[in-house]
Amino acid sequence: MISPVKVWRHQKEIAFLLGKKGKIISWTLIRVPPAGYERETPYPVVLVELEKTKRLVGQLVDWQFKDLKIGKRVKAVYRITRQPDSEGVIPYGIKFKPI
Amino acid sequence: MKVAVLGVGTTKFGELWGVSPRALVREAVKEALIDANLKLADIEALYVGNMLSGILGRQENLGALFAEELGISCPAFKIEGACASGGLAVHNAILSVLAGIYKTVLVIGVEKMTDHKPEEITSALMGAGHDEERAAGITFPGLYAILARAHMEKYKTTEKDLAAVSVKNHYHATLNPKAQFQFEIGLEQVLTSPIVAEPLKLLDCSPTSDGAAAIILSENRKQKTENRKPVFIIASMVATDTLGLAGRRNLTSILATVKAAKKAYQTAGVSPTDIDVAEVHDCFSIAEIIACEDLRFFQKGKAAKEIIKGKTRLGTGRPVVNPSGGLKACGHPVGATGVKQIVEIVTQLRGEAGARQVKKAKIGLAHNVGGSGAVAVIHILKND
Numbered sequence: 001m002i003s004p005v006k007v008w009r010h011q012k013e014i015a016f017l018l019g020k021k022g023k024i025i026s027w028t029l030i031r032v033p034p035a036g037y038e039r040e041t042p043y044p045v046v047l048v049e050l051e052k053t054k055r056l057v058g059q060l061v062d063w064q065f066k067d068l069k070i071g072k073r074v075k076a077v078y079r080i081t082r083q084p085d086s087e088g089v090i091p092y093g094i095k096f097k098p099i
Numbered sequence: 100m101k102v103a104v105l106g107v108g109t110t111k112f113g114e115l116w117g118v119s120p121r122a123l124v125r126e127a128v129k130e131a132l133i134d135a136n137l138k139l140a141d142i143e144a145l146y147v148g149n150m151l152s153g154i155l156g157r158q159e160n161l162g163a164l165f166a167e168e169l170g171i172s173c174p175a176f177k178i179e180g181a182c183a184s185g186g187l188a189v190h191n192a193i194l195s196v197l198a199g200i201y202k203t204v205l206v207i208g209v210e211k212m213t214d215h216k217p218e219e220i221t222s223a224l225m226g227a228g229h230d231e232e233r234a235a236g237i238t239f240p241g242l243y244a245i246l247a248r249a250h251m252e253k254y255k256t257t258e259k260d261l262a263a264v265s266v267k268n269h270y271h272a273t274l275n276p277k278a279q280f281q282f283e284i285g286l287e288q289v290l291t292s293p294i295v296a297e298p299l300k301l302l303d304c305s306p307t308s309d310g311a312a313a314i315i316l317s318e319n320r321k322q323k324t325e326n327r328k329p330v331f332i333i334a335s336m337v338a339t340d341t342l343g344l345a346g347r348r349n350l351t352s353i354l355a356t357v358k359a360a361k362k363a364y365q366t367a368g369v370s371p372t373d374i375d376v377a378e379v380h381d382c383f384s385i386a387e388i389i390a391c392e393d394l395r396f397f398q399k400g401k402a403a404k405e406i407i408k409g410k411t412r413l414g415t416g417r418p419v420v421n422p423s424g425g426l427k428a429c430g431h432p433v434g435a436t437g438v439k440q441i442v443e444i445v446t447q448l449r450g451e452a453g454a455r456q457v458k459k460a461k462i463g464l465a466h467n468v469g470g471s472g473a474v475a476v477i478h479i480l481k482n483d
Contacts, residue, residue: 028244
């Protein structure tokens with residue numbers, strides 16, 4: 001179960017990151033996913049450096065193969081991170097979008 | 100420091116559907132006791148290295164469980180540190196011996212993985228990852244793929260270089276009757292195998308495996324078995340780094356390995372060029388390349404080209420790296436791996452490794468990593 005309390009606590013950290021820009025430091029394309037991510041497979045996961053300070057790992061959305069390269073500029077966006085469970089809590093989080 | 104390894108044992112590693120975790124442990128311990136010429140009554144404490152028993156098997160209380168299974172009553176502990184659980188169990192057992200609390204201790208590493216489907220195992224292994232990495236749906240192959248991509252960018256390491264690690268380790272495994280994959284593979288086969296997390300392919304990745312390994316450590320420096328060289332652990336060091344990759348500035352090196360290795364070489368009074376044989380943590384092909392550089396067997400950025408030339412292969416290289424077949428081909432029951440590495444090094448230093456014997460091996464090293472480099476454990480062993 002995805003704990004509603006955990007989701008709520010996590011939300012507080014997200015607002016700060018929204019819209020921040022950065023570039024891809026390294027990336028991979030996941031073809032064998034963990035449980036709960038089967039529907040999106042394959043999907044890219046990128047390590048991003050935001051405004052030359054904070055580094056984050058997140059999925060890349062709205063992507064094309066030409067976006068998968070080190071140095072590509074991206075922006076932090078708000079997305080559902082995984083499929084909601086029977087409790088109905090929808091977990092949102094940061095993903096990245098090419099710019 | 101000097102702690103004697105009196106006995107070693109391992110089960111075969113592989114997809115052992117017919118064998119329970121309890122049976123795996125019984126087999127490995129029986130072999131280690133016979134090897135040491137000791138009885139269960141001689142064991143004063145038990146250390147169990149395991150990662151996934153709670154998340155996959157819903158059982159965490161392994162210290163008491165395996166003490167019960169073996170029919171002994173002694174202090175018993177489960178030690179967890181992701182894929183370094185085995186190495187950490189060995190480290191803790193050594194500390195207890197050095198502290199003079201227990202004279203003779205048993206260390207078990209055990210993991211039962213193949214009862215579960217791939218998505219469950221992938222998800223369970225991510226229990227060792229950072230929250231942010233889990234939310235991103237990344238996997239351990241994915242984390243090492245990110246490290247591989249960075250290494251390829253900086254040092255021009257190629258996918259063929261990565262493949263050469265798996266090819267070598269499969270060759271070594273053909274000489275190890277306990278290995279999961281006792282057959283050779285070719286470069287082309289690795290390069291055309293299905294992609295798991297770009298640029299890592301199926302044959303760049305260690306398998307899911309079942310298996311157990313056991314060693315008996317003692318302050319006693321006299322081997323009860325005659326006509327055999329005693330083997331001693333002369334350094335045992337642990338270091339940690341950030342849990343997630345986002346916390347690291349350098350993606351082409353595992354800082355925990357660098358730190359633990361530096362202290363271990365210092366404590367043992369040996370240098371990287373003294374190492375004759377090493378078991379390193381090749382959970383993915385790129386991990387062995389980075390390990391060979393971080394352990395200073397080769398200069399940074401140079402290991403891949405040396406490995407592909409056979410410089411770590413049995414018969415043509417020094418140090419010989421992963422004569423057991425490594426995690427890739429001997430198998431990787433995660434909690435068992437760190438203990439199995441010690442078993443292999445002891446076997447090599449005794450001169451009992453048969454077809455895969457590294458000639459005149461005197462000093463050996465075992466390198467066990469947890470997570471994507473969050474924990475590293477280094478042991479250095481010597482045969483006199």
